[in-house]
Amino acid sequence: MKNISKNVLTQVIKPRNPESYKGNYGKVLIIAGSTLFGGAAILCSSAAIASGAGLVTVATTPEKFTALNVKIPEAMTLDYHHKKELLNAIHNNSVIAIGPGLGTSSIAKGLVKTVLENTTAKQTVIFDASALTVIAEEKFILDTPSNIIMTPHQGEWQRLSNLDIPNQTVANNLQKLQELNSKSVLVLKKHFSEIYYQDQILKIAAGNPGMATGGMGDTLTGIIAGFVGQFGYSVQTISAALLIHSTIADKINQKEYVVLPTKVIDKLPKYMSKYSSRSSK
Numbered sequence: 001m002k003n004i005s006k007n008v009l010t011q012v013i014k015p016r017n018p019e020s021y022k023g024n025y026g027k028v029l030i031i032a033g034s035t036l037f038g039g040a041a042i043l044c045s046s047a048a049i050a051s052g053a054g055l056v057t058v059a060t061t062p063e064k065f066t067a068l069n070v071k072i073p074e075a076m077t078l079d080y081h082h083k084k085e086l087l088n089a090i091h092n093n094s095v096i097a098i099g100p101g102l103g104t105s106s107i108a109k110g111l112v113k114t115v116l117e118n119t120t121a122k123q124t125v126i127f128d129a130s131a132l133t134v135i136a137e138e139k140f141i142l143d144t145p146s147n148i149i150m151t152p153h154q155g156e157w158q159r160l161s162n163l164d165i166p167n168q169t170v171a172n173n174l175q176k177l178q179e180l181n182s183k184s185v186l187v188l189k190k191h192f193s194e195i196y197y198q199d200q201i202l203k204i205a206a207g208n209p210g211m212a213t214g215g216m217g218d219t220l221t222g223i224i225a226g227f228v229g230q231f232g233y234s235v236q237t238i239s240a241a242l243l244i245h246s247t248i249a250d251k252i253n254q255k256e257y258v259v260l261p262t263k264v265i266d267k268l269p270k271y272m273s274k275y276s277s278r279s280s281k
């Protein structure tokens, strides 16, 4: 297993082309939130926007529209109960993140199924949180033509892989990933998270226990979505997303005992500017 080098940040985060516009930086659809978990949708979409996604749409339950619009006026909202509008949005976005705060209701199950059945090879889908629980519970097959990124914590990976945590070894994880979908990327979140992709296994040597607070993973999903939207789907892009999330969290943790996800999000534009100015252009 190789440690992800800090150089990946300057390799991935490039200065923007002056002639560009928002359409060049990724259209991201975030299918997230439910009555009990509105905050997850807010954190995930704020993180996608703060990490530079060109356009972000949040498909959620309408009771959360006001909170979302007040907290993140940059994001558009859409009612995920309206299948036709949702299908349109799935069609029109290059990156789709599904799961944060979605819950495991029959509506959530239908949403995961709709995404699995309607994405194409040109798109990237990030399955996180409740979407992973639904996939495990419903035994959904991951045979979509899109690029797939799965971001489970160890409890979610246990549900998906049937590996209890002591048995989540590199060899076992690789084998289970092959069985689930041999072309997808697995981000296994823990202290020093791991990335599995075909024969590549990477580890992030950053992050701290101050990050063990609700919403930190929802935030990472938004950053991965924003990064893939701008910098393209690759293990390098995903590594950079993980590294910036944990690097900012480590900086905050030098002075603050608990690392609030909202604080990580607030610092994203500044850190991206710092790394882009060091990039070779």
Ligand SMILES: NC(=O)C1=CN([C@@H]2O[C@H](COP(=O)(O)OP(=O)(O)OC[C@H]3O[C@@H](n4cnc5c(N)ncnc54)[C@H](OP(=O)(O)O)[C@@H]3O)[C@@H](O)[C@H]2O)[C@@H](O)CC1
Binding pocket: 036, 037, 038, 039, 040, 041, 099, 100, 101, 102, 103, 129, 130, 133, 153, 154, 155, 156, 189, 190, 214, 215, 216, 217, 218
């Ligand atoms: N503000 C909001 O709106 C927030 C909304 N959120 C949303 O809540 C939904 C549920 O997500 P979830 O991750 O909180 O709970 P769940 O799916 O029950 O999994 C936990 C189970 O796995 C186990 N476990 C083992 N290892 C673990 C590990 N490393 N990290 C975590 N758990 C670990 C754990 O064991 P235990 O803690 O009981 O020992 C338990 O049995 C989801 O949609 C999410 O997005 C949250 O993001 C919070 C902020």
Ligand SMILES: Nc1ncnc2c1ncn2[C@@H]1O[C@H](COP(=O)(O)OP(=O)(O)O)[C@@H](O)[C@H]1O
Binding pocket: 129, 152, 153, 189, 190, 191, 192, 193, 206, 207, 208, 209, 210, 211, 212, 213, 214, 215, 216, 217, 218, 219, 220
């Ligand atoms: N002790 C720790 N050391 C390093 N990183 C941690 C630690 N605890 C949590 N994290 C990170 O915080 C995030 C937690 O994700 P997750 O459990 O999905 O949170 P949530 O679903 O509440 O948003 C992951 O990126 C994980 O790697």
Ligand SMILES: [Mg+2]
Binding pocket: 128, 129, 153, 217, 218
């Ligand atoms: Mg999570």
